[in-house]
Amino acid sequence: MCLLVVSSPNSTPQKKDLNNASCNNPHGFGYAVLAGDKIITGKGMNSKKVIKEFLEVRKKYPKSYAMYHARFATHGVKNEDNCHPFKVGGSDLTYLAHNGILDVHIEPTDKRSDTRIFAEDILPSMGGITALDNPNLYGMIEKWSAGSKIAVFTLDPNAEYDCYIINEDLGHWDNEGNWWSNDGYKPSAYSKYFNYYSDGSDIGNNAEDDYICYGCGEPVMDDGNPYHCYSCFTCFDCNMVKDDGCMCWSPEYDRWKSDSQHKLTTGVYNGQYDFGF
Numbered sequence: 001m002c003l004l005v006v007s008s009p010n011s012t013p014q015k016k017d018l019n020n021a022s023c024n025n026p027h028g029f030g031y032a033v034l035a036g037d038k039i040i041t042g043k044g045m046n047s048k049k050v051i052k053e054f055l056e057v058r059k060k061y062p063k064s065y066a067m068y069h070a071r072f073a074t075h076g077v078k079n080e081d082n083c084h085p086f087k088v089g090g091s092d093l094t095y096l097a098h099n100g101i102l103d104v105h106i107e108p109t110d111k112r113s114d115t116r117i118f119a120e121d122i123l124p125s126m127g128g129i130t131a132l133d134n135p136n137l138y139g140m141i142e143k144w145s146a147g148s149k150i151a152v153f154t155l156d157p158n159a160e161y162d163c164y165i166i167n168e169d170l171g172h173w174d175n176e177g178n179w180w181s182n183d184g185y186k187p188s189a190y191s192k193y194f195n196y197y198s199d200g201s202d203i204g205n206n207a208e209d210d211y212i213c214y215g216c217g218e219p220v221m222d223d224g225n226p227y228h229c230y231s232c233f234t235c236f237d238c239n240m241v242k243d244d245g246c247m248c249w250s251p252e253y254d255r256w257k258s259d260s261q262h263k264l265t266t267g268v269y270n271g272q273y274d275f276g277f
Contacts, residue, residue: 003184004084004099006151006165007066011177012058013185015051018068021185022047025070028083032095032153033057034064034162039095039153043083065163067151069097070184076106076113085153086116089124093156096123099171099181100148133160142166149181 003021005013022029030043031054040057044050047070058066069084076082084097098115106117123131123141131137132152141150150166165171171181 002072002084002099002181003070004097004149004151004171004181005068005185006163006179007058007068008177008179009063009065012055012062012066013068013176013178015055017185018051018054018070019047020187021068021070022051024184025072027073027078028071028080029069030071030083030085030097031057031066031068032085032097033061033066034153034155035061036064037155039092039155041085041095043080043085045078045080045083065153067097067153069099074101074114076116077111082111082113082116084115085151086119088119088152088154089128090120091128091156094129094152094154094159096150096152098148098150100145102145102148129154129156129159132164132166138166 003025005018005021007013026047028043028045029047029050030041031050032039032041033054035057040061042050042053042057051068054066054068067085071083073082085095086097088094088096096115096119098118102114102118104114104117104122106112106114110117112120123129126137126141127134129152131141145166147170148167149170150164152164152166154162154164165179168179171179173179
């Protein structure tokens with residue numbers, strides 16, 4: 001599925017919409033912001049950290065284009081290397097992100113996603129960013145990627161534009177100047193774990209929500225644990241409850257399962273934290 005949002009100059013997505021998008025697409029996150037003579041990017045497997053960083057960068061550079069991507073993996077391993085956006089042909093001047101599935105041949109030993117292969121191999125073989133300024137090549141790419149949406153940011157002096165959205169008509173613009181590739185930023189059945197305090201009040205864009213668990217409303221312990229809430233087991237990456245929809249993996253999660261099961265069966269807890277069993 002994935003979710004891709006492109007913000008026009010002087011527009012920024014609401015934090016709660018980015019949270020929803022990340023909750024619904026929990027397999028990696030990334031962003032790109034045009035910042036004068038450079039493109040600032042970031043990516044990671046922790047949505048909370050990536051969203052916070054994205055909004056901070058966007059606040060510094062509000063007068064250009066920006067994009068945020070939340071991944072739902074279809075091809076390639078679930079790791080930071082396969083988080084969007086990707087450099088096109090290895091150039092720091094051009095980045096690409098995608099929503100959909102591309103008809104790309106992937107060798108069994110290739111751990112890259114379809115989008116990453118398109119950015120690193122296929123588009124460069126067509127001429128790189130300048131291919132998007134050729135009406136015939138642009139039409140070929142648009143037809144080949146039918147059903148998908150692709151956003152490209154570039155500072156390449158040979159490019160006619162700094163922002164391209166392929167199959168733009170398949171997404172929609174909101175009233176705030178943000179283009180969304182689909183409705184994946186709207187609340188889902190699990191959004192209660194992401195966007196509300198325990199009393200039901202909307203956290204919106206409040207700064208203090210960085211320190212509150214989105215599942216139970218309890219303060220998040222600042223002890224270096226990046227994985228889950230100790231009170232309700234809400235995952236900090238996808239904000240779904242462990243063993244109830246969360247598809248994230250971490251060494252901490254394996255240890256948590258082992259230790260919690262040990263305490264349940266023996267009454268003795270081996271781990272560092274007391275989870276209240």
